[in-house]
Amino acid sequence: MKPDLELNVECFNLKYTLECGQCFRWECTENNTYVGVIEDRVIKIKQEENKILVWSSLVDNLEEVVCEYFDLNKDYVSLEEEIAKIDKNVEESLKYSSGIRILNQPLFETIISYIISANNNIKRISRSVKDISRKYGKKVVFENNEYYLFPTLEEIKNITMDDLLECGTGFRARYIKNVINYFIDNNEFLINLKVMDTDSARKSLMTLMGVGPKVADCILLFSLKRGEVFPVDVWVKRIMEKLYFKDNTSIKEISEFAKDKFGKHAGIIQQHLFHNVREGNI
DNA sequence: CTGCAGGCCGGCG
DNA sequence: CGCCGGCCTGCA
Numbered sequence: 496m497k498p499d500l501e502l503n504v505e506c507f508n509l510k511y512t513l514e515c516g517q518c519f520r521w522e523c524t525e526n527n528t529y530v531g532v533i534e535d536r537v538i539k540i541k542q543e544e545n546k547i548l549v550w551s552s553l554v555d556n557l558e559e560v561v562c563e564y565f566d567l568n569k570d571y572v573s574l575e576e577e578i579a580k581i582d583k584n585v586e587e588s589l590k591y592s593s594g595i596r597i598l599n600q601p602l603f604e605t606i607i608s609y610i611i612s613a614n615n616n617i618k619r620i621s622r623s624v625k626d627i628s629r630k631y632g633k634k635v636v637f638e639n640n641e642y643y644l645f646p647t648l649e650e651i652k653n654i655t656m657d658d659l660l661e662c663g664t665g666f667r668a669r670y671i672k673n674v675i676n677y678f679i680d681n682n683e684f685l686i687n688l689k690v691m692d693t694d695s696a697r698k699s700l701m702t703l704m705g706v707g708p709k710v711a712d713c714i715l716l717f718s719l720k721r722g723e724v725f726p727v728d729v730w731v732k733r734i735m736e737k738l739y740f741k742d743n744t745s746i747k748e749i750s751e752f753a754k755d756k757f758g759k760h761a762g763i764i765q766q767h768l769f770h771n772v773r774e775g776n777i
Numbered sequence: 778c779t780g781c782a783g784g785c786c787g788g789c790g
Numbered sequence: 791c792g793c794c795g796g797c798c799t800g801c802a
Binding site: 609666707 | 781782783784785786
Binding site: 615618660664665667 | 798799800
């Protein structure tokens with residue numbers, strides 16, 4: 496079937512971008528083809544070399560939505576050239592994972608998803624997000640299959656602890672319930688976050704129950720376009736120790752080192768390191 | 778059966 | 791204020 500949208504892309508790898516762990520809802524249906532949900536629509540996207548083909552349940556503003564989500568308006572050719580000059584470790588890592596992009600994901604969904612991610616594994620995180628969507632999100636039929644949007648705050652505001660436990664969120668259920676109640680009572684919170692400077696936004700996010708330094712950084716990077724943050728999880732900690740410290744180092748020290756060394760592009764470097772350590776390339 | 782998975786909370790020194 | 795034990799749950 497004819498795509499709803501075709502775009503030429505440079506320095507873009509769909510597979511790496513969707514499988515480097517920054518998002519939880521995309522499924523690979525066949526080779527180079529992925530189906531997922533972006534805000535209010537189901538998207539099927541396929542890469543053929545320097546071209547992407549897109550089909551969607553909703554074609555209004557499709558190009559704008561896709562470009563925003565996959566960060567297609569940014570020049571990653573220059574970006575990768577620039578960060579390759581930082582040192583041999585980054586340069587080497589880029590060889591295996593050129594074309595990873597930092598997604599711009601919907602804020603509310605990203606906050607809830609990353610609260611769920613704490614001390615959890617990707618498979619179970621994905622299942623929880625999907626179950627929450629099925630229970631409370633709007634159903635969309637696309638190509639004869641049923642999909643569910645991630646619920647809006649209004650749709651999910653009456654979710655119970657039992658529902659959250661049924662969705663496999665475990666001890667994080669009370670965090671999620673607490674955060675949803677907080678957003679209901681403070682409807683300016685999410686709007687304000689977007690216009691705050693990064694340090695203030697980070698502090699603000701960390702006042703939320705279930706949001707510590709790592710989760711806050713993921714929200715800042717994967718939803719709020721703060722490319723200078725460097726989330727340190729166990730994998731990144733491991734590879735940073737191996738590449739730069741040679742022994743056990745605190746997360747705080749690693750963060751400060753990365754901020755210093757990688758500067759405003761720390762976030763994309765974190766994604767390349769994460770991808771390659773998980774793939775066993777470095 | 779233990780250990781562990783993209784950490785965070787809460788209580789303690 | 792930094793440290794550290796405990797934690798839902800499913801899978802190896």
